[in-house]
Amino acid sequence: MFTNYANHFIWILLLFTTITSAQELEGFILDEKTKEPLFGVSVYFDGTTNGTSTNGEGKFSIRYKASTKSALVVSYLGYETQLFDVRKLTNGMSIYLKEKPQSLETVYLENDPWSRKKKMDIFKREFIGKSVDFSECRIMNQKDITVTYNPITQKLNAYAEKPIIIKNKYLGYTITYTMEEFEADLRLTTTGIVLTRSVYVEGSSFYTERNKRVRRKHRKAREREYGQSVLYFMRSLSKKQLRENGFQIFHKGFIVPPYKYFQITKIGEDTKVKLTADRLVVVYDRIHKSFMTILDKNKEFVINKYGNYSPPRKVSFGGVLGDKRIANTLPLDYDL
Template identity: 35%
Template sequence: MKRILLLFLLLTLSNSFSQVVKGRVFDENKQPLPGANIYFDGTTIATISDENGNFTLSYGSKLNSILAISFIGYQTQFLNNFNSDKELIIYLKIATNSLNEVVIKKDRFSRKQKLQLFREQFLGRTATAKKAKILNEDDIYFDYDEATKTLKAYSDKPLLIKNDLLGYKITYELVDFEANFYQLSIESVHVERCFYAGLTRFEEVNSDKKIIKLREECYKGSQLHFFRTIASKSWEKENFRLYVGRLPVNPLQHFLITNDKGNTKVQVKKQTQQLTKSVAIFSVLYNEKLQSKMILETESFYIDKYGINSNIEDIVFSGYMSDQKVGEMLPVNYGIE
């Protein structure tokens, strides 16, 4: 079920929404649910239902994102294909405790060690990320498989993250978290690959000048900034440079950019003499100092207007862009009205 949901989350959407979405939220007995959360994934665009379950969600422009409807104790519903000219009628089902199905095996590592690893790989290890706090860490469960050297994390409740430095309160519905180690370890230095996915709701709680400046610092050189640069073909203007090995290359000769129903389609030129399954491997330099490595295992992907790509499992980063995690995450509508 989680893999199906994950695939659903990774789909590139091409729906054209109007500027207002209206609807009502009920439980299975057709009773209205007041206080339900309605939001576009990864954005600050959100509202709550009133005492009769009614909601109206306004936003300023075309938005390609999943519409999520959630309520504590109920299964979150996700919509990516609906007629916004008609009122949405949403019925939420009572959530079952999926953690009852997870058999937690004993292993040699303590919960404290696993939680520390989770914080580092989920929130990040930069100075900014370390200031972000998960307020309900007790809701996180871990399972470490010593045979495969893999740590998995689960939570039946959304993770509540307080990020004072960036002025956001984040609600993160964790769908998947998996850290693979190249040796039997629980240390970040031994992580070979880490992947996590989920739905994110941002709430702005502060926006003073210092916070706005720090947000811009987090944005510059980030994956969000990078994919927007690919889509806009503005490499020189945005201070990104692309390398194959040690040689600088023209990005437009390696990424063919076309428009596809409002999204940007990117076709990747396959590199020759590759000894791995990768389609292409690049080095990325931002502002002449921040270095990242990009490994593509897909020949094409899509980028929506906000800079979100459709193949996050097939595009792997190391270096600077991989160090930026949830603790430095910005809403995908950051800087775009």
């Protein structure tokens, strides 16, 4: 990772909400034009294991705990995905889905010079990740993914009209991922090696357990991945619990007090952070090394009360945290 073209990985995390007590939400999903009910619409809390689908009358019912923290996603093939703040929804309401317009593939001035296999290999490397063997984390419907490469901009883009189904044997989940955007900014060396400058992925995900009981190997893997996650780091930073949670901060090769280069200000339930150094090294559990930079002249970002940060494109991680991909990602209700 510590090269001139180190991978920087940003996973968009949506703004989350919380509920004061356990509740059940019921509603109806209808076609915006015909007003007819839609059967089999997926309704789930983004990034969690909590979801359901509509019946023949377009009705859904979903229970959620007081600790549920994510946006409610309504997703249906051929229709635009919608996300909601559950606090603004009322029982019995109707949600109208709009059909997606037929899109034309982007036409470039130059022909795409790469084979589908080459493009898919790069896509899988940057979407699934390199730390887990592809046999342990597989995309089950690769044929539904369109991958394009623009030789002028050296950007690789991917599109999927259907949700991407990922079988993650490493963590013991099946993930349904609705991908809104994927862009890898690449660089070709004179020797033909493809390096990755940055990756941007946006979408929503739903997790289901692959086994009735969580296996020991999966439990251990999940604990390990959560400790090494950006989400855990951001939660620890916002609560000023870096040292307690096993993080050390280094600047120019020397260990420093954890908040020496972080200006932390509470703004209601959010936390405003200003980085006063160009780059910091973050070490977790005395072994796992990452680095952090802010791609903004003000070097500021905001962490909400659930550990999500914005603007996501401006906060860049390298090393262990920068290498994390979907194969390493846990549902957001994992530690609740």
